[in-house]
Amino acid sequence: xxxxxxxxxxxxxxxxxxxxxxxxxxxxxxxxxxxxxxxxxxxxxxxxxxxxxxxxxxxxxxxxxxxxxxxxxxxxxxxxxxxxxxxxxxxxxxxxxxxxxxxxxxxxxxxxxxxxxxxxxxxxxxxxxxxxxxxxxxxxxxxxxxxxxxxxxxxxxxxxxxxxxxxxxxxxxxxxxxxxxxxxxxxxxxxxxxxxxxxxxxxxxxxxxxxxxxxxxxxxxxxxxxxxxxxxxxxxxxxxxxxxxxxxxxxxxxxxxxxxxxxxxxxxxxxxxxxxxxxxxxxxxxxxxxxxxxxxxxxxxxxxxxxxxxxxxxxxxx
Numbered sequence: 001x002x003x004x005x006x007x008x009x010x011x012x013x014x015x016x017x018x019x020x021x022x023x024x025x026x027x028x029x030x031x032x033x034x035x036x037x038x039x040x041x042x043x044x045x046x047x048x049x050x051x052x053x054x055x056x057x058x059x060x061x062x063x064x065x066x067x068x069x070x071x072x073x074x075x076x077x078x079x080x081x082x083x084x085x086x087x088x089x090x091x092x093x094x095x096x097x098x099x100x101x102x103x104x105x106x107x108x109x110x111x112x113x114x115x116x117x118x119x120x121x122x123x124x125x126x127x128x129x130x131x132x133x134x135x136x137x138x139x140x141x142x143x144x145x146x147x148x149x150x151x152x153x154x155x156x157x158x159x160x161x162x163x164x165x166x167x168x169x170x171x172x173x174x175x176x177x178x179x180x181x182x183x184x185x186x187x188x189x190x191x192x193x194x195x196x197x198x199x200x201x202x203x204x205x206x207x208x209x210x211x212x213x214x215x216x217x218x219x220x221x222x223x224x225x226x227x228x229x230x231x232x233x234x235x236x237x238x239x240x241x242x243x244x245x246x247x248x249x250x251x252x253x254x255x256x257x258x259x260x261x262x263x264x265x266x267x268x269x270x271x272x273x274x275x276x277x278x279x280x281x282x283x284x285x286x287x288x289x290x291x292x293x294x295x296x297x298x299x300x301x302x303x304x305x306x307x308x309x310x311x312x313x314x315x316x317x318x
Contacts, residue, residue, distance in 0.1 A: 009102045009103075012102075013088075017087075017088050017091055020238045021234035021237070021238055022053060023270075024234045024237050024238055025053060027270070027273065027277065028234075028277045028280075029049070029052050029053070030048075030049070031281070032280070032281055033049070035278070060223055060224055060226065061224065063222050063223040064222060065223040065224065066220075066222045068131055068132070068220050070131035071130055071131050071220065072128070072129040072131070075129035076125075076220075077225070079122045079125035080122065080126075080221070080232070081228065082118075082119075082121050082125055083121075083123060083229060083232040084231060084232040084235060086116060086117075087116065087232065087235040087238070087239045088235070090115035090116050090243075093105045093111050093112060094108070094242045094243060095169055095173065095246065095251065096261075096262040096265045096266070097259075097260075097261040097262040097265065098252065098261065100262055101169075104168075105168070106167065106168050108167065108168055108169035108170070109167045109168075109172070109247070110167055112239070113154060116236070117150060119236065122232065123139050123142045123143075123207070123217045124139045124217075126139060126217040126221065126229070127139020127140070127142075127216070131220075132220050135213075135217050135218070135219045135220060137216075138207045138209075138216020138219070139217040141206055141207040142207040142216070145198070145204065145206070145207060146198055148197070148292055148295040149193075149194040150198070151303075152190045152193070152295065152299035152302070153190070153191055153195065155303035155307055156187035156188070156303050156306065157191065159184060159303070159307045160172060160180075160184055162307070162310050162314060163183070163314060165314075169246050169251075172251075173246055173252060173253060176253055180248070183310070183313065186302055186305070186306040187248070187303065187306045187310075188244070188247075189302070190299050190302055190303045190306070191244060191248070192244060193299060194299065195240040195276075197291070197295070198236075199233065199236045199240060199276075201276060201279065201280060202279060202280040202283060202285060203283040203286045204286060205285055206285065206287075206288050206291060238269070240276075241270070241272040241273045241276070242269045245265055245268040245269045246265075249268045250268075252264050
């Protein structure tokens with residue numbers, strides 16, 4: 001690979017990382033506005049509120065950047081970047097099409113899991129450095145939630161990797177078959193639910209329960225620093241949507257030639273992102289005990305059963 005190709009891949013990946021979370025954010029505004037009958041996001045900029053995202057950006061820029069007097073300043077200021085950068089690293093190994101990947105890693109599935117898990121450090125840093133009990137409580141809830149839902153997510157990914165015979169994301173797509181939609185359906189349910197919990201998206205948003213702990217680990221953040229946490233949330237939705245698409249929906253596989261497979265990957269990932277937004281509108285927040293019970297009583301056993309059935313299927317069919 002030439003130096004020019006490396007630079008081009010890096011630039012394209014960075015642009016995609018900057019643009020796609022904004023697209024998801026704009027989509028969330030519109031989907032929620034339609035489903036909840038909210039008129040506000042339909043006015044900014046005239047036609048269908050096209051400038052709502054621009055208005056939000058201007059709002060964040062104009063807000064005062066405040067650092068609490070008792071905060072650990074360096075940790076407080078570094079936390080938004082620590083929460084955002086792991087998703088940039090993760091998206092580098094997710095293929096859009098045959099050969100359309102910034103970095104082709106043999107164990108790409110494990111790499112994405114490891115990179116996405118690092119993002120929780122930003123939340124822990126924010127809660128600890130804010131010198132605020134509500135922020136600390138929110139960050140501790142985030143850590144407990146991550147530990148609970150990481151196991152069913154890893155087990156569901158292991159099931160797909162076992163079926164494909166590889167941890168390479170490109171290899172998983174090449175081995176994918178339409179009947180996996182049924183065979184790996186329990187694993188897909190476990191993965192999707194765990195992804196919602198790790199992203200702290202409703203109904204798994206106890207770490208930012210505004211009725212109890214203001215806004216959790218992000219309570220003391222204002223202006224652009226708070227906007228970075230929102231961008232990290234949308235970047236997480238993008239990464240998990242693409243990851244789900246590659247694992248369970250066949251990635252670039254479609255009815256047409258693989259040369260336009262990147263279009264299928266984008267469309268499938270956008271559909272998954274819309275479903276994530278739909279869950280936010282439709283489901284009430286779970287209590288902490290309900291959240292933990294769902295992970296350990298239901299998802300972990302279901303993921304283990306799916307892994308066992310996948311192993312049996314591999315032995316029988318191969």
